[in-house]
Amino acid sequence: MKRFRRTKINPRIRNLVQDVYLxxxxxxxxxxxxxxxxxxxxxxxxxxxxxxxxxxxxDECEELISLxxxxxxxxxxxxxxxxxxxxxxxxxxxxxxxxKSIKEKYPxxxxxxxxxxxxYTDHGHCGVLDCNDILNxxxxxxLLAKQALVHAKSGVDxxxxxxxxxxxIKALRNILDxxxxxxxxxxxxxxxxxxxxxxxFRDLADSSPSFGDRKSYQMDFRDSKQAISRSISDEEDGxxxxxxxxxxxxxxxxxxxxxxxxxxxxxxxxSGEYMMMKSLMKNSIEVYERTMMELMYSFKRAGADxxxxxxxxxxxxxxxxx
Ligand code: PBG
Numbered sequence: 001m002k003r004f005r006r007t008k009i010n011p012r013i014r015n016l017v018q019d020v021y022l023x024x025x026x027x028x029x030x031x032x033x034x035x036x037x038x039x040x041x042x043x044x045x046x047x048x049x050x051x052x053x054x055x056x057x058x059d060e061c062e063e064l065i066s067l068x069x070x071x072x073x074x075x076x077x078x079x080x081x082x083x084x085x086x087x088x089x090x091x092x093x094x095x096x097x098x099x100k101s102i103k104e105k106y107p108x109x110x111x112x113x114x115x116x117x118x119x120y121t122d123h124g125h126c127g128v129l130d131c132n133d134i135l136n137x138x139x140x141x142x143l144l145a146k147q148a149l150v151h152a153k154s155g156v157d158x159x160x161x162x163x164x165x166x167x168x169i170k171a172l173r174n175i176l177d178x179x180x181x182x183x184x185x186x187x188x189x190x191x192x193x194x195x196x197x198x199x200x201f202r203d204l205a206d207s208s209p210s211f212g213d214r215k216s217y218q219m220d221f222r223d224s225k226q227a228i229s230r231s232i233s234d235e236e237d238g239x240x241x242x243x244x245x246x247x248x249x250x251x252x253x254x255x256x257x258x259x260x261x262x263x264x265x266x267x268x269x270x271s272g273e274y275m276m277m278k279s280l281m282k283n284s285i286e287v288y289e290r291t292m293m294e295l296m297y298s299f300k301r302a303g304a305d306x307x308x309x310x311x312x313x314x315x316x317x318x319x320x321x322x
């Protein structure tokens with residue numbers, strides 16, 4: 001008889017044969033920055049996740065370091081918005097100030113900037129619109145390049161374009177290389193689905209589209225072939241890291257991209273997924289923690305190298321307790 005149990009009864013042997021590993025260094029923690037001072041406002045829908053002014057973000061960084069988390073991704077939440085998202089193009093933009101402040105005080109923290117326009121446009125779409133309200137891909141590219149240069153000049157460590165605008169990687173590589181930032185990596189949200197799982201995030205980032213949806217640029221979850229080819233195309237264009245977003249319900253795509261590309265792969269464990277997981281806490285914290293950790297391992301097992309997650313601090317805490 002085949003006895004699968006032989007390597008499982010002794011926990012030491014179980015550990016020896018384990019082939020999926022999780023480490024705090026795999027994680028990137030999202031931070032939401034708002035203008036002002038002394039502001040730390042908890043999201044109404046995402047328990048434990050806050051909008052913070054830069055001074056509070058710095059306090060948060062200290063806590064992250066104490067937990068062993070050295071990677072963050074920044075999202076800006078602004079009140080002044082217009083049709084092209086001008087506030088994101090200012091060399092002294094909220095994100096620019098935040099990047100500079102973190103890098104000055106905590107140079108050991110690796111800062112990623114989310115690159116998009118939905119938080120900065122008054123219509124909430126991820127770029128400029130034509131008069132027929134359709135997103136203009138190529139005009140948006142020019143603005144994305146400008147915004148990326150603002151982040152680069154502020155000292156960001158990696159740029160993560162999340163708008164799913166065609167041609168983004170080439171446009172960014174061109175402007176970055178031309179300005180002496182040829183060593184600045186790009187982590188592309190290369191396979192980002194138009195997903196209802198982002199809904200809680202949009203409340204936090206104040207980035208809901210005022211009309212329509214993002215289905216004309218983000219990926220269709222019913223189209224599995226383009227889900228793969230878009231990431232491969234970003235690899236060909238020079239992306240340094242690929243991404244699948246959301247994570248939980250797209251592990252088939254994670255596994256396929258991992259097998260078709262030699263690039264490191266990230267997953268974004270998004271707000272709706274976090275909310276679902278958090279609801280387990282009502283019954284039992286212990287069960288919540290074990291379920292959440294099981295989910296994190298599933299990302300790694302599917303092929304993710306990097307996990308962007310609101311759970312990062314909890315993971316670090318749980319791993320330290322063990
Ligand atoms: C766009 C962006 C979004 C998320 C990350 N970057 C929202 C969107 O595309 O609508 C979602 C993240 C989450 O749900 O946690 N700037």
